[in-house]
Amino acid sequence: MNNWTISARKNITVLSPDQEAVFSFDLEGRPVSWYQNDHIYKRSLASRIHTRERVGGRRVRAVLPEADAAESYRQLLDQIANAPIPVDDPDQQDRLQRILAWTPERLLEEKHRFNRIYRPVSILPPDQYLAVVLQATFGCTWNRCTFCSFYQDREFACRTTEEFEDHCAGVTEFLGEGLSLRRSIFLADGNALVLSRDRLFPILETATAHFPGMPVHGFVDVFSGERRTSAEWSELRELGLERVHVGLETGADELLAWLNKPGSAEESFGFVSTLKEAGLKVALIFMVGAGGRRFAEQHRVATIALAERLPLQKGDIVYLSPFQSDDTGANSFSDDEIELELTVLQDRIRQAAPEAIVTRYDIREFLY
C-alpha cells in the first residue's frame, strides 16, 4: 500500500509514494530528477533524460532516446495523476497542479525552447551543473588540444553586450520559477574569461544585474588567463566573479605538449598564484590517465609536485577527471588502471592541499 507524501520545499517539490521512490520537481512543475526501481533519472533543461543504475558494482549510464524519454515522463506523471496524495494547503495544491500541467509532449517541447536560447552547452564543471549558464562566447579560442572535442563544431565567437542582454532575458524567461534552484552563474563557453576588459566587464555587469546575488564562475585556460594581472582579476572579483575553473591537465610539460595544449607547470603555478593573489577561488582540473602508460610515471610525479606547490585554500577544488578516449596512441590505461591512478593522485593531493576539496570529475555525468 503506497503512503504518498508531498514536501513543499523552498526551491523544489518532492513527492514520494514510499521509501523506494522519490520524485523532485522545480517550482514550474518540471521534473528535475527521480529515483525508482533502482534507477536514477535526471532531466536536462532540454528535457533529455539521463539514467543511471548499478550493474555488477559498476555505474551504467544512458541518455534515453526521445521515445523512451516520452514514455518515462508518461509513467512518472501517470503515477502522480492517479495517486492519493495528501494535500494539506493551497501551496501544495498549486504545486501539484503545476506538476500535472506538464504532459510528456509539453516536456519534450522544452527542447525547442532551450535551443532558441542556447547553442549547445558542451560541458560544465560538476559544481556548476545547477548554475545559470550564460553564453557570453561560443567555442574556444585555441580549440586544438588533441583530447578535447567539446567545441570542435564551432568557431570562437563573442556576443555583443546587447545580444548578451537579450540572452539573459531569454534565460530568465525560460527558467521561470525554476530559477530558484540555481545558485550561481556560469559564463560559458570554453574560455569566456579570455575576453578583453572592454568586453568582459560589461558582460559581467549585465549577468549580475539579471541574476543578482549569484556568484559568477567560468573556465579559462592558463595561456589565455595569464595575460591578465592580479589587479584586473581582483576587479573581476569585485564585479561578482567567484571561482575560475582551469584545465591544468597535468604537471608534466612533455605530456602537455603531446596533448597539444600550450603552457607548462611553471606557467600553471604562476597563473594559479595570480588568481589566488586576487582573492579568487579556483577549481583545477587534472586528467587522470592522459598519455596512457607512456606518460604515466611522469604525469603522476609532476602532477603531485605541482599540486604540492599550489597555494590552495578552503573553497578551492581539485578535480581529477578520468581520461575518456578510445585511442590515445599512447598505450591507454584500462578503466581499473585509471581508478588506481585516481586513488593515488587523490591521496597525495589531499595531503598536499588539506583544505581544498579533491574529488572526481566524470565528464559522462555532465548535465545541463
Ligand code: SF4
Ligand atoms: S584550451 Fe581548453 S577548451 Fe580549448 S581545446 Fe584545449 S582543453 Fe578544449
